[in-house]
Amino acid sequence: xxxxxxxxxxxxxxxNNLKSAxxxxxxxxxxxxxxFINLVGRYLSGEAQHIDWSKIQTPTDxxxxxxxxxxxxxxxxxxxxxxxxxxxxLKLNGGLGTTMGCTGPKSVIEVRNxxxxxxxxxxxxxxxxxxxxxxxxxxxxNSFNTHDDTLKIVEKYANSNIDIHTFNQSQYPRLVTxxxxxxxxxxNSGKDGWYPPGHGDVFPSLMNSGKLDALLAKGKEYVFVANxxxxxxxxxxxxxxxxxxxxxxxxxxxxxxTLADVKGGTLISYEGKVQLLEIAQVPDEHVNxxxxxxxxxxxxxxxxxxxxxAIKRLVEADALKxxxxxxxxxxxxxxxxxxxxxxxxxxxFFDRAIGANVPRSRFLPVKATSDLLLVQSDLYTLTDEGYVxxxxxxxxxxxxxxxxxxxxxxxxxxxxxxKSIPSIIxxxxxxxxxxxxxxxxxxxxxxxxxxxxxGVKLEIPDGAVIANKDINGxxxx
Numbered sequence: 001x002x003x004x005x006x007x008x009x010x011x012x013x014x015x016n017n018l019k020s021a022x023x024x025x026x027x028x029x030x031x032x033x034x035x036f037i038n039l040v041g042r043y044l045s046g047e048a049q050h051i052d053w054s055k056i057q058t059p060t061d062x063x064x065x066x067x068x069x070x071x072x073x074x075x076x077x078x079x080x081x082x083x084x085x086x087x088x089x090l091k092l093n094g095g096l097g098t099t100m101g102c103t104g105p106k107s108v109i110e111v112r113n114x115x116x117x118x119x120x121x122x123x124x125x126x127x128x129x130x131x132x133x134x135x136x137x138x139x140x141x142n143s144f145n146t147h148d149d150t151l152k153i154v155e156k157y158a159n160s161n162i163d164i165h166t167f168n169q170s171q172y173p174r175l176v177t178x179x180x181x182x183x184x185x186x187x188n189s190g191k192d193g194w195y196p197p198g199h200g201d202v203f204p205s206l207m208n209s210g211k212l213d214a215l216l217a218k219g220k221e222y223v224f225v226a227n228x229x230x231x232x233x234x235x236x237x238x239x240x241x242x243x244x245x246x247x248x249x250x251x252x253x254x255x256x257x258t259l260a261d262v263k264g265g266t267l268i269s270y271e272g273k274v275q276l277l278e279i280a281q282v283p284d285e286h287v288n289x290x291x292x293x294x295x296x297x298x299x300x301x302x303x304x305x306x307x308x309x310a311i312k313r314l315v316e317a318d319a320l321k322x323x324x325x326x327x328x329x330x331x332x333x334x335x336x337x338x339x340x341x342x343x344x345x346x347x348x349f350f351d352r353a354i355g356a357n358v359p360r361s362r363f364l365p366v367k368a369t370s371d372l373l374l375v376q377s378d379l380y381t382l383t384d385e386g387y388v389x390x391x392x393x394x395x396x397x398x399x400x401x402x403x404x405x406x407x408x409x410x411x412x413x414x415x416x417x418x419k420s421i422p423s424i425i426x427x428x429x430x431x432x433x434x435x436x437x438x439x440x441x442x443x444x445x446x447x448x449x450x451x452x453x454x455g456v457k458l459e460i461p462d463g464a465v466i467a468n469k470d471i472n473g474x475x476x477x
Contacts, residue, residue: 011044014044018180022173025184025185035201035204036170036197039197042324051281051282053286055271058268058295059274060269063274063355064274065242065356067359070239070242070356071241071245071246081133084132084237086221086222086240087221088139088220088222089125090202090223090225091107091121092141092202092226093107093141094141094145095107099368100369100372100410101410101411105146107146109372109411111231112375112376112382112388115386117228120382121386122162124234124235125138125235127384129162135163137162137220139167139206139223140154140165140167141166141199141206144168147168167205167206167211170196170208172196172197174329174337174338177337192331192332197340199225200343201341203320203343204315212311212315213312216308222243223308224305225343226302226303229365230301230364230365232301232361232362233362234362239253239356243354247351249306249351250306250310250346251356252303252304252353253304253358253363255299255360256360257298258293259293262293264299265342266299273348274353276345276347278323281323298357301362301363303362304343307350319349320349322346323345325341325342327340368404377422377424378421378423378424379394379399379400379424396428400428400429400430401429403429404432407435407436419438419462420441422442423442426467428446430449431448431449432449432450433450434456435455435456436450436451436458437459437460440463441463442465442466443464446468448468449471450471451471458473
Protein backbone atom coordinates (compact mmCIF):
# COMPACT_ATOMS: atom_id res chain seq x y z
CA UNK A 1 0.00 0.00 0.00
CA UNK A 2 1.54 3.25 -1.11
CA UNK A 3 1.30 5.80 1.68
CA UNK A 4 3.49 8.87 1.83
CA UNK A 5 3.67 10.53 5.22
CA UNK A 6 6.25 13.25 4.60
CA UNK A 7 5.02 16.64 3.48
CA UNK A 8 6.70 18.77 0.84
CA UNK A 9 8.16 22.00 2.27
CA UNK A 10 5.34 23.98 0.66
CA UNK A 11 2.67 21.73 2.19
CA UNK A 12 4.41 21.73 5.57
CA UNK A 13 4.26 25.53 5.53
CA UNK A 14 0.59 25.42 4.52
CA UNK A 15 -0.15 23.16 7.46
CA ASN A 16 1.82 25.33 9.91
CA ASN A 17 -0.01 28.47 8.80
CA LEU A 18 -3.30 26.62 9.13
CA LYS A 19 -2.35 25.47 12.63
CA SER A 20 -1.72 29.04 13.76
CA ALA A 21 -4.96 30.27 12.21
CA UNK A 22 -7.02 27.44 13.73
CA UNK A 23 -5.46 28.01 17.17
CA UNK A 24 -7.34 31.32 17.30
CA UNK A 25 -10.78 29.86 16.53
CA UNK A 26 -12.43 30.00 19.95
CA UNK A 27 -15.72 28.52 18.72
CA UNK A 28 -14.29 24.99 18.78
CA UNK A 29 -12.59 22.74 21.34
CA UNK A 30 -8.94 21.69 21.45
CA UNK A 31 -10.04 18.17 20.44
CA UNK A 32 -11.73 19.59 17.35
CA UNK A 33 -8.70 21.72 16.47
CA UNK A 34 -6.29 18.78 16.69
CA UNK A 35 -8.69 16.44 14.89
CA PHE A 36 -9.01 18.93 12.05
CA ILE A 37 -5.27 19.57 11.70
CA ASN A 38 -4.68 15.82 11.80
CA LEU A 39 -7.21 15.29 8.98
CA VAL A 40 -5.71 18.05 6.81
CA GLY A 41 -2.22 16.70 7.43
CA ARG A 42 -3.28 13.26 6.23
CA TYR A 43 -4.93 14.84 3.20
CA LEU A 44 -1.82 16.85 2.25
CA SER A 45 0.49 13.86 2.69
CA GLY A 46 -1.50 12.13 -0.06
CA GLU A 47 -1.75 8.96 2.00
CA ALA A 48 -4.79 7.88 0.01
CA GLN A 49 -4.60 4.19 -0.65
CA HIS A 50 -4.43 3.24 -4.29
CA ILE A 51 -6.49 0.15 -4.85
CA ASP A 52 -4.73 -2.52 -6.85
CA TRP A 53 -7.70 -3.81 -8.86
CA SER A 54 -6.16 -7.24 -9.40
CA LYS A 55 -6.03 -7.86 -5.63
CA ILE A 56 -9.75 -7.39 -5.09
CA GLN A 57 -11.53 -10.57 -4.10
CA THR A 58 -15.21 -11.31 -3.59
CA PRO A 59 -15.76 -11.90 0.13
CA THR A 60 -16.70 -15.44 1.19
CA ASP A 61 -19.75 -16.33 3.30
CA UNK A 62 -17.45 -16.37 6.34
CA UNK A 63 -16.70 -12.69 5.82
CA UNK A 64 -20.07 -11.51 4.56
CA UNK A 65 -22.43 -13.81 6.40
CA UNK A 66 -25.81 -14.55 4.77
CA UNK A 67 -28.62 -13.55 7.13
CA UNK A 68 -29.97 -17.10 7.42
CA UNK A 69 -26.50 -18.37 8.39
CA UNK A 70 -26.29 -16.13 11.47
CA UNK A 71 -26.19 -17.99 14.79
CA UNK A 72 -29.66 -19.14 15.91
CA UNK A 73 -31.34 -17.06 18.59
CA UNK A 74 -32.67 -18.29 21.92
CA UNK A 75 -36.42 -17.85 22.44
CA UNK A 76 -35.90 -17.35 26.17
CA UNK A 77 -36.90 -13.80 27.23
CA UNK A 78 -34.25 -13.87 29.97
CA UNK A 79 -31.58 -14.40 27.30
CA UNK A 80 -33.14 -11.67 25.16
CA UNK A 81 -32.98 -9.23 28.05
CA UNK A 82 -29.30 -10.12 28.59
CA UNK A 83 -28.57 -9.26 24.96
CA UNK A 84 -30.52 -6.02 25.03
CA UNK A 85 -28.80 -4.90 28.22
CA UNK A 86 -25.53 -4.83 26.24
CA UNK A 87 -26.94 -2.63 23.46
CA UNK A 88 -27.00 1.08 22.70
CA UNK A 89 -28.85 2.50 19.67
CA LEU A 90 -27.25 5.50 17.98
CA LYS A 91 -28.92 7.48 15.22
CA LEU A 92 -26.99 9.84 12.96
CA ASN A 93 -29.05 13.00 13.35
CA GLY A 94 -26.81 15.67 11.82
CA GLY A 95 -28.72 16.22 8.58
CA LEU A 96 -31.19 18.98 7.81
CA GLY A 97 -34.44 18.54 5.89
CA THR A 98 -33.45 21.23 3.39
CA THR A 99 -33.47 19.05 0.27
CA MET A 100 -37.10 18.23 1.05
CA GLY A 101 -37.97 21.86 1.71
CA CYS A 102 -38.12 21.52 5.50
CA THR A 103 -36.41 23.58 8.16
CA GLY A 104 -34.72 21.92 11.11
CA PRO A 105 -33.44 18.36 11.50
CA LYS A 106 -34.53 15.88 8.87
CA SER A 107 -35.60 13.46 11.60
CA VAL A 108 -38.62 15.65 12.48
CA ILE A 109 -40.26 15.27 9.06
CA GLU A 110 -43.58 13.46 9.49
CA VAL A 111 -43.34 10.02 7.95
CA ARG A 112 -46.75 8.54 8.60
CA ASN A 113 -49.88 9.12 10.73
CA UNK A 114 -48.39 12.41 11.94
CA UNK A 115 -45.37 10.62 13.41
CA UNK A 116 -41.82 11.76 12.66
CA UNK A 117 -38.70 9.60 12.14
CA UNK A 118 -37.74 10.35 15.73
CA UNK A 119 -41.21 9.48 17.07
CA UNK A 120 -41.00 6.07 15.40
CA UNK A 121 -37.48 5.41 16.71
CA UNK A 122 -38.58 6.28 20.27
CA UNK A 123 -41.72 4.11 19.96
CA UNK A 124 -39.64 1.11 18.83
CA UNK A 125 -37.15 1.34 21.69
CA UNK A 126 -39.92 2.06 24.23
CA UNK A 127 -41.65 -1.14 23.12
CA UNK A 128 -38.44 -3.19 23.50
CA UNK A 129 -37.70 -1.75 26.94
CA UNK A 130 -41.27 -2.38 28.09
CA UNK A 131 -41.51 -5.89 26.66
CA UNK A 132 -38.22 -7.21 28.06
CA UNK A 133 -37.74 -4.98 31.10
CA UNK A 134 -34.42 -3.69 29.79
CA UNK A 135 -33.03 -0.20 29.34
CA UNK A 136 -31.68 0.27 25.83
CA UNK A 137 -30.57 3.91 25.63
CA UNK A 138 -30.95 6.08 22.52
CA UNK A 139 -28.09 8.32 21.44
CA UNK A 140 -28.52 11.02 18.84
CA UNK A 141 -25.40 12.36 17.16
CA ASN A 142 -26.26 15.91 16.12
CA SER A 143 -24.30 18.43 14.13
CA PHE A 144 -24.11 22.13 15.02
CA ASN A 145 -26.88 22.49 12.41
CA THR A 146 -29.34 20.30 14.32
CA HIS A 147 -28.21 20.51 17.94
CA ASP A 148 -30.38 23.33 19.31
CA ASP A 149 -33.55 22.15 17.58
CA THR A 150 -33.02 18.54 18.67
CA LEU A 151 -32.63 19.51 22.34
CA LYS A 152 -36.04 21.19 22.19
CA ILE A 153 -37.62 18.28 20.31
CA VAL A 154 -36.46 15.51 22.68
CA GLU A 155 -38.14 17.29 25.61
CA LYS A 156 -41.44 15.77 24.44
CA TYR A 157 -40.08 12.30 25.23
CA ALA A 158 -39.24 13.24 28.83
CA ASN A 159 -41.84 10.82 30.22
CA SER A 160 -40.81 7.86 28.09
CA ASN A 161 -39.00 4.81 29.49
CA ILE A 162 -35.85 5.57 27.48
CA ASP A 163 -32.67 7.28 28.39
CA ILE A 164 -32.08 9.70 25.51
CA HIS A 165 -28.63 11.25 25.15
CA THR A 166 -27.58 13.81 22.58
CA PHE A 167 -24.03 14.75 21.68
CA ASN A 168 -22.47 16.78 18.90
CA GLN A 169 -20.20 15.63 16.18
CA SER A 170 -17.15 17.78 15.46
CA GLN A 171 -17.35 21.22 13.94
CA TYR A 172 -14.52 21.92 11.51
CA PRO A 173 -13.75 25.11 9.56
CA ARG A 174 -14.23 25.06 5.81
CA LEU A 175 -10.95 25.57 3.92
CA VAL A 176 -10.64 28.31 1.32
CA THR A 177 -9.26 26.45 -1.70
CA UNK A 178 -7.18 29.35 -3.00
CA UNK A 179 -4.94 29.96 0.01
CA UNK A 180 -5.80 27.11 2.41
CA UNK A 181 -7.04 29.46 5.13
CA UNK A 182 -10.01 28.63 7.38
CA UNK A 183 -13.13 30.37 6.06
CA UNK A 184 -14.12 31.70 9.54
CA UNK A 185 -10.83 33.68 9.60
CA UNK A 186 -11.95 35.45 6.42
CA UNK A 187 -14.72 37.27 8.21
CA ASN A 188 -17.30 34.57 7.54
CA SER A 189 -18.14 33.92 11.16
CA GLY A 190 -21.65 32.48 10.62
CA LYS A 191 -22.63 28.83 10.22
CA ASP A 192 -21.46 28.89 6.59
CA GLY A 193 -17.86 28.99 7.76
CA TRP A 194 -18.10 25.51 9.28
CA TYR A 195 -18.99 21.94 8.38
CA PRO A 196 -19.57 18.58 10.12
CA PRO A 197 -16.89 16.17 8.82
CA GLY A 198 -19.07 13.19 7.83
CA HIS A 199 -20.27 10.28 9.97
CA GLY A 200 -16.80 8.72 10.24
CA ASP A 201 -16.52 11.28 13.01
CA VAL A 202 -18.98 9.27 15.15
CA PHE A 203 -16.13 7.33 16.81
CA PRO A 204 -13.94 10.21 18.08
CA SER A 205 -17.06 12.25 18.93
CA LEU A 206 -18.50 9.44 21.07
CA MET A 207 -15.19 9.38 22.94
CA ASN A 208 -14.68 13.15 23.20
CA SER A 209 -18.23 13.73 24.44
CA GLY A 210 -17.65 11.43 27.41
CA LYS A 211 -20.59 9.25 26.30
CA LEU A 212 -18.40 6.27 25.41
CA ASP A 213 -16.89 5.92 28.90
CA ALA A 214 -20.29 6.45 30.53
CA LEU A 215 -21.82 3.65 28.42
CA LEU A 216 -18.92 1.26 29.12
CA ALA A 217 -19.29 1.97 32.84
CA LYS A 218 -22.93 0.84 32.56
CA GLY A 219 -21.89 -2.49 31.05
CA LYS A 220 -22.90 -1.64 27.48
CA GLU A 221 -20.93 -3.55 24.83
CA TYR A 222 -22.26 -2.78 21.35
CA VAL A 223 -23.64 0.24 19.55
CA PHE A 224 -26.03 -0.08 16.61
CA VAL A 225 -25.40 2.95 14.39
CA ALA A 226 -27.79 3.92 11.59
CA ASN A 227 -29.04 6.91 9.64
CA UNK A 228 -32.10 8.45 11.30
CA UNK A 229 -33.92 8.43 7.94
CA UNK A 230 -33.61 4.66 7.39
CA UNK A 231 -36.98 3.27 8.51
CA UNK A 232 -35.70 -0.29 8.09
CA UNK A 233 -32.86 0.10 10.61
CA UNK A 234 -34.55 -1.56 13.57
CA UNK A 235 -32.87 -3.46 16.41
CA UNK A 236 -32.10 -7.00 15.22
CA UNK A 237 -31.15 -9.38 18.01
CA UNK A 238 -30.02 -12.05 15.58
CA UNK A 239 -27.17 -9.84 14.41
CA UNK A 240 -26.22 -8.72 17.93
CA UNK A 241 -26.24 -12.30 19.23
CA UNK A 242 -24.00 -13.47 16.38
CA UNK A 243 -21.43 -10.73 17.03
CA UNK A 244 -21.24 -11.45 20.74
CA UNK A 245 -20.85 -15.22 20.18
CA UNK A 246 -18.18 -14.77 17.52
CA UNK A 247 -16.39 -11.79 19.10
CA UNK A 248 -16.83 -9.70 15.94
CA UNK A 249 -15.89 -6.10 16.78
CA UNK A 250 -17.66 -4.64 13.77
CA UNK A 251 -20.47 -5.63 11.44
CA UNK A 252 -21.72 -3.78 8.39
CA UNK A 253 -25.17 -4.68 7.11
CA UNK A 254 -25.13 -5.06 3.34
CA UNK A 255 -27.96 -6.04 1.04
CA UNK A 256 -28.19 -7.16 -2.60
CA UNK A 257 -27.82 -4.33 -5.12
CA THR A 258 -30.62 -3.39 -7.47
CA LEU A 259 -30.22 -1.06 -10.44
CA ALA A 260 -31.16 1.81 -8.10
CA ASP A 261 -28.12 1.19 -5.90
CA VAL A 262 -25.27 0.95 -8.39
CA LYS A 263 -23.35 3.80 -6.78
CA GLY A 264 -23.45 2.38 -3.22
CA GLY A 265 -20.22 1.28 -1.54
CA THR A 266 -19.51 -2.45 -1.49
CA LEU A 267 -17.49 -4.86 0.67
CA ILE A 268 -14.40 -6.53 -0.75
CA SER A 269 -11.67 -8.79 0.56
CA TYR A 270 -8.34 -7.05 0.09
CA GLU A 271 -4.97 -8.27 1.34
CA GLY A 272 -6.69 -10.54 3.85
CA LYS A 273 -8.97 -7.86 5.27
CA VAL A 274 -12.57 -6.98 4.62
CA GLN A 275 -12.93 -3.39 3.51
CA LEU A 276 -15.37 -0.93 2.01
CA LEU A 277 -14.89 0.06 -1.61
CA GLU A 278 -16.59 3.33 -2.56
CA ILE A 279 -17.18 4.55 -6.09
CA ALA A 280 -14.84 7.50 -5.45
CA GLN A 281 -11.93 5.05 -4.93
CA VAL A 282 -12.53 3.20 -8.19
CA PRO A 283 -10.21 3.97 -11.12
CA ASP A 284 -12.13 5.41 -14.10
CA GLU A 285 -11.54 2.36 -16.27
CA HIS A 286 -13.27 0.14 -13.69
CA VAL A 287 -16.30 2.28 -12.82
CA ASN A 288 -18.68 0.34 -15.07
CA UNK A 289 -17.47 -2.92 -13.58
CA UNK A 290 -18.03 -1.47 -10.07
CA UNK A 291 -21.60 -0.54 -11.00
CA UNK A 292 -22.34 -3.97 -12.44
CA UNK A 293 -24.56 -6.19 -10.35
CA UNK A 294 -22.69 -9.33 -11.43
CA UNK A 295 -19.29 -8.75 -9.82
CA UNK A 296 -20.24 -6.52 -6.89
CA UNK A 297 -23.55 -7.90 -5.74
CA UNK A 298 -24.01 -6.11 -2.41
CA UNK A 299 -23.92 -2.58 -1.07
CA UNK A 300 -23.54 -0.87 2.32
CA UNK A 301 -26.80 0.09 4.05
CA UNK A 302 -24.89 2.14 6.66
CA UNK A 303 -26.45 0.04 9.43
CA UNK A 304 -23.36 -0.67 11.53
CA UNK A 305 -22.83 -2.68 14.73
CA UNK A 306 -19.65 -1.82 16.61
CA UNK A 307 -18.04 -2.98 19.84
CA UNK A 308 -17.69 -0.06 22.29
CA UNK A 309 -14.40 -1.22 23.89
CA ALA A 310 -12.90 -1.59 20.43
CA ILE A 311 -13.92 1.98 19.55
CA LYS A 312 -12.21 3.21 22.71
CA ARG A 313 -9.03 1.23 21.98
CA LEU A 314 -8.78 2.45 18.38
CA VAL A 315 -9.65 6.09 19.05
CA GLU A 316 -7.09 6.25 21.87
CA ALA A 317 -4.46 4.79 19.55
CA ASP A 318 -5.45 7.26 16.80
CA ALA A 319 -5.75 4.20 14.55
CA LEU A 320 -8.97 5.07 12.70
CA LYS A 321 -7.51 6.58 9.56
CA UNK A 322 -10.42 6.25 7.19
CA UNK A 323 -10.20 7.28 3.54
CA UNK A 324 -10.64 11.04 3.21
CA UNK A 325 -13.50 12.20 1.02
CA UNK A 326 -12.76 15.68 -0.35
CA UNK A 327 -16.02 17.57 -0.83
CA UNK A 328 -15.57 20.82 -2.79
CA UNK A 329 -18.27 23.48 -2.25
CA UNK A 330 -18.90 27.12 -2.95
CA UNK A 331 -19.94 29.61 -0.25
CA UNK A 332 -20.92 33.09 -1.47
CA UNK A 333 -18.79 32.66 -4.57
CA UNK A 334 -15.75 31.45 -2.60
CA UNK A 335 -14.50 27.97 -3.49
CA UNK A 336 -14.01 25.92 -0.33
CA UNK A 337 -13.00 22.39 0.55
CA UNK A 338 -14.41 20.19 3.27
CA UNK A 339 -12.67 16.95 4.16
CA UNK A 340 -14.93 14.17 5.38
CA UNK A 341 -14.78 10.50 6.39
CA UNK A 342 -17.40 7.73 6.45
CA UNK A 343 -18.10 5.36 9.33
CA UNK A 344 -18.32 2.33 7.03
CA UNK A 345 -14.71 2.77 5.93
CA UNK A 346 -13.58 2.01 9.50
CA UNK A 347 -14.40 -1.68 9.02
CA UNK A 348 -10.82 -2.60 8.13
CA PHE A 349 -9.42 -1.41 11.48
CA PHE A 350 -11.56 -3.65 13.70
CA ASP A 351 -10.77 -7.25 14.64
CA ARG A 352 -12.88 -10.06 13.19
CA ALA A 353 -14.97 -7.52 11.27
CA ILE A 354 -17.74 -8.98 9.11
CA GLY A 355 -20.57 -8.00 6.84
CA ALA A 356 -24.09 -9.39 7.27
CA ASN A 357 -26.08 -9.86 4.08
CA VAL A 358 -29.51 -8.74 5.30
CA PRO A 359 -32.97 -8.62 3.71
CA ARG A 360 -33.77 -5.51 1.70
CA SER A 361 -36.43 -4.62 4.28
CA ARG A 362 -33.64 -3.36 6.56
CA PHE A 363 -32.89 -0.61 4.06
CA LEU A 364 -35.80 1.79 3.67
CA PRO A 365 -34.32 5.28 3.47
CA VAL A 366 -36.41 8.39 2.91
CA LYS A 367 -34.23 10.73 0.85
CA ALA A 368 -36.91 12.45 -1.21
CA THR A 369 -40.68 12.89 -1.46
CA SER A 370 -40.81 9.94 -3.87
CA ASP A 371 -39.71 7.75 -0.92
CA LEU A 372 -42.31 9.45 1.28
CA LEU A 373 -44.97 8.44 -1.26
CA LEU A 374 -43.93 4.78 -0.88
CA VAL A 375 -43.99 4.72 2.92
CA GLN A 376 -47.24 6.71 3.24
CA SER A 377 -49.06 4.48 0.75
CA ASP A 378 -50.85 1.14 1.15
CA LEU A 379 -47.55 -0.53 0.27
CA TYR A 380 -46.64 -0.22 3.96
CA THR A 381 -48.43 -0.41 7.29
CA LEU A 382 -47.41 1.06 10.61
CA THR A 383 -47.53 -1.16 13.69
CA ASP A 384 -48.33 0.07 17.22
CA GLU A 385 -44.67 -0.45 18.11
CA GLY A 386 -43.53 2.04 15.47
CA TYR A 387 -42.39 -0.42 12.80
CA VAL A 388 -43.01 0.32 9.13
CA UNK A 389 -43.85 -3.07 7.58
CA UNK A 390 -44.27 -3.90 3.90
CA UNK A 391 -47.73 -5.03 2.85
CA UNK A 392 -47.64 -8.80 2.12
CA UNK A 393 -50.40 -8.24 -0.48
CA UNK A 394 -47.74 -7.02 -2.91
CA UNK A 395 -46.31 -9.99 -4.76
CA UNK A 396 -43.38 -8.17 -6.44
CA UNK A 397 -40.41 -8.21 -4.03
CA UNK A 398 -39.10 -4.85 -5.27
CA UNK A 399 -40.76 -1.49 -4.78
CA UNK A 400 -42.21 0.51 -7.69
CA UNK A 401 -39.87 3.12 -9.16
CA UNK A 402 -41.25 6.61 -8.58
CA UNK A 403 -40.16 9.82 -10.29
CA UNK A 404 -41.85 13.03 -9.26
CA UNK A 405 -41.15 16.36 -10.96
CA UNK A 406 -39.73 19.44 -9.18
CA UNK A 407 -43.27 20.59 -8.30
CA UNK A 408 -43.33 17.73 -5.75
CA UNK A 409 -39.82 18.22 -4.33
CA UNK A 410 -40.82 20.01 -1.13
CA UNK A 411 -42.84 18.08 1.44
CA UNK A 412 -45.50 20.81 1.72
CA UNK A 413 -46.05 20.88 -2.06
CA UNK A 414 -46.02 17.08 -2.22
CA UNK A 415 -48.72 16.86 0.46
CA UNK A 416 -50.74 19.60 -1.21
CA UNK A 417 -50.78 17.87 -4.58
CA UNK A 418 -52.13 14.56 -3.22
CA LYS A 419 -55.61 14.86 -1.69
CA SER A 420 -54.82 11.40 -0.39
CA ILE A 421 -51.91 9.06 -1.17
CA PRO A 422 -52.89 6.79 -4.09
CA SER A 423 -53.08 3.00 -3.81
CA ILE A 424 -49.86 1.69 -5.41
CA ILE A 425 -49.89 -1.94 -4.36
CA UNK A 426 -49.90 -3.05 -8.01
CA UNK A 427 -47.75 -0.22 -9.40
CA UNK A 428 -44.55 -0.94 -11.32
CA UNK A 429 -43.48 2.60 -12.13
CA UNK A 430 -44.81 6.14 -11.88
CA UNK A 431 -43.44 9.22 -13.61
CA UNK A 432 -45.05 12.61 -12.97
CA UNK A 433 -44.05 15.84 -14.70
CA UNK A 434 -45.59 19.29 -14.69
CA UNK A 435 -48.49 20.83 -12.78
CA UNK A 436 -50.28 17.64 -11.72
CA UNK A 437 -52.80 17.30 -8.83
CA UNK A 438 -54.18 13.99 -7.52
CA UNK A 439 -57.71 13.57 -6.13
CA UNK A 440 -58.51 11.23 -3.26
CA UNK A 441 -58.85 7.44 -3.54
CA UNK A 442 -56.83 7.20 -6.77
CA UNK A 443 -55.44 3.76 -7.73
CA UNK A 444 -52.30 3.39 -9.87
CA UNK A 445 -51.32 0.07 -11.48
CA UNK A 446 -48.61 -1.17 -13.83
CA UNK A 447 -46.60 1.50 -15.64
CA UNK A 448 -48.09 4.98 -15.30
CA UNK A 449 -46.84 8.26 -16.67
CA UNK A 450 -48.63 11.57 -16.02
CA UNK A 451 -47.30 14.61 -17.88
CA UNK A 452 -49.10 17.95 -17.76
CA UNK A 453 -48.51 20.15 -20.80
CA UNK A 454 -46.54 23.31 -20.08
CA GLY A 455 -48.71 25.94 -18.40
CA VAL A 456 -51.68 23.56 -18.03
CA LYS A 457 -52.99 22.24 -14.71
CA LEU A 458 -53.82 18.53 -14.90
CA GLU A 459 -56.12 17.08 -12.23
CA ILE A 460 -56.58 13.36 -11.65
CA PRO A 461 -60.19 12.98 -10.42
CA ASP A 462 -61.20 11.35 -7.13
CA GLY A 463 -61.47 7.55 -7.35
CA ALA A 464 -59.70 7.29 -10.74
CA VAL A 465 -58.13 3.90 -11.52
CA ILE A 466 -55.17 4.26 -13.89
CA ALA A 467 -53.50 1.13 -15.21
CA ASN A 468 -50.62 1.05 -17.72
CA LYS A 469 -51.34 4.49 -19.19
CA ASP A 470 -49.56 7.58 -20.40
CA ILE A 471 -51.67 10.58 -19.46
CA ASN A 472 -50.98 13.92 -21.13
CA GLY A 473 -54.37 15.57 -20.60
CA UNK A 474 -57.85 14.98 -19.06
CA UNK A 475 -58.95 13.13 -22.22
CA UNK A 476 -56.48 10.30 -21.46
CA UNK A 477 -57.86 9.45 -18.03
